[in-house]
Amino acid sequence: MKDYIGFLREELAAHQALFTQLEALLPQISEVGQALRDCLARGGKILLMGNGGSAADSQHIAAEIVGRYKKERRGLPAIALTTDTSIITSVGNDYGYEFIFSRQVEALCSPLDAVIGITTSGNSINVVRAIEVAKEIGATTIGLTGGTGGKLAALCDYNLVMPSNVTARIQEAHIFIGHSVCDILEAD
DSSP, rough: OOOOHHHHHHHHHHHHHHHGGGGGHHHHHHHHHHHHHHHHHHTEEEEEEEEEHHHHHHHHHHHHHHSSSSSSOOOOOEETTTOHHHEEEEEEEEEGGGGHHHHHHHHOOTTOOOEEEEEESSSOOHHHHHHHHHHHHHHHEEEEEETTTTTHHHHHHHEEEESOHHHHHHHHHHHHHHHHHHHHHHHH
């Protein structure tokens, strides 16, 4: 039987190193949490999207917002744009995969809303297009990215850039931020 403990220690050390660097993002995370509280207070909803693992993160965060995170409370309006396979496949087929989120934002988003794009590179074209449409509508736009922040860095009202180029580490930090924002949404 092979021993993977050394490898696992290296992975854990990389995770811990990134999370130590997240200290610098706490003011921005707090601002994003407040922006989402403001969105909900004015009667808006939160729309989330991403591809692959980021699609799953969108669904995870939306579920915590609609259901509950830690506290019993009324459900809050959040929609993961990654879940309706009929919309995704019809728009992808008729218009192209790059429009699967922007078409939904066009149909569902109002200026009262907040739109969160999750992409480790910041360059996923379908997420970028959706954020562009959300900005045209006048919604609050938020990016969860990594590396340099990619194209979303210049587009979003708020872009939380994880200081890493490793997809797994970026995604781990994105879930931490999602949970942190849920804590802020449930704060008294």
